[in-house]
Amino acid sequence: MTLRNLRIAVRFFCQVVRKGVEEPRGNGCMKTYTGVRFGDIESCEVRPARVGEADELARFDVRCFAGQAWPVEEWSEAVADAAFQTWVVRRCGELLACWVLLLGRPVSYLASLAVGPAWRGRGLGGAIMAAVLAQTRRARSVWLELDVDVENRPARALYARFGFAPLVRFREDDRARLTMVRRFHRPAPGLL
Numbered sequence: 001m002t003l004r005n006l007r008i009a010v011r012f013f014c015q016v017v018r019k020g021v022e023e024p025r026g027n028g029c030m031k032t033y034t035g036v037r038f039g040d041i042e043s044c045e046v047r048p049a050r051v052g053e054a055d056e057l058a059r060f061d062v063r064c065f066a067g068q069a070w071p072v073e074e075w076s077e078a079v080a081d082a083a084f085q086t087w088v089v090r091r092c093g094e095l096l097a098c099w100v101l102l103l104g105r106p107v108s109y110l111a112s113l114a115v116g117p118a119w120r121g122r123g124l125g126g127a128i129m130a131a132v133l134a135q136t137r138r139a140r141s142v143w144l145e146l147d148v149d150v151e152n153r154p155a156r157a158l159y160a161r162f163g164f165a166p167l168v169r170f171r172e173d174d175r176a177r178l179t180m181v182r183r184f185h186r187p188a189p190g191l192l
């Protein structure tokens with residue numbers, strides 16, 4: 001699904017059920033994580049992505065997702081449109097990781113999460129997931145959803161560790177995919 005279609009789908013769903021959420025960009029998270037250990041990596045800078053970073057994010061995405069990477073147009077949208085929480089993790093200028101979160105109520109959607117190949121297995125993915133869950137809780141989402149390739153064992157292990165459960169399998173672009181869900185609260189009566 002393209003980013004635009006994803007946003008339309010999530011917005012539509014959130015409007016039907018309840019209001020979508022637009023967390024101000026550059027909130028307290030940046031202060032919380034800048035200059036502290038993020039995973040086992042010291043002194044990471046963790047902050048919202050800037051418009052000028054779209055090209056670099058698109059190139060990074062190719063290194064992480066190969067043929068399934070988003071084109072630069074999608075990254076331009078992800079960094080420019082306030083509907084998306086697009087965050088980067090950098091150290092000494094190097095881009096280590098990024099994520100894209102679409103916050104809403106009742107559902108938020110983790111549209112992308114990637115750690116650079118050289119930086120995997122050092123706790124960055126886990127630290128990002130903790131930050132994502134904090135962002136989603138703050139937005140008072142009832143659940144957080146994401147889609148993952150069935151074959152992507154490292155990602156599925158990470159999501160399972162953070163309380164995601166499989167919801168439904170489907171096929172996309174000839175790949176077996178899985179929607180996973182992390183629930184936060186019991187929906188209020190009459191909400192769903």
Ligand SMILES: CC(C)(COP(=O)(O)OP(=O)(O)OC[C@H]1O[C@@H](n2cnc3c(N)ncnc32)[C@H](O)[C@@H]1OP(=O)(O)O)[C@@H](O)C(=O)NCCC(=O)NCCS
Nearest residue numbers: 064113114115120121122123124125126148153154155157
């Ligand atoms: C998935 C991803 C974000 C994880 O990032 P990371 O920084 O390596 O994550 P962490 O170091 O916090 O944890 C990785 C976990 O995967 C496990 N793992 C690593 N390789 C694995 C494999 N081949 N099979 C199963 N588990 C594996 C590690 O053991 C670790 O689990 P543990 O903490 O219980 O030991 C990263 O691999 C990545 O960016 N992959 C490419 C892009 C991608 O697939 N993104 C997800 C799209 S839905």
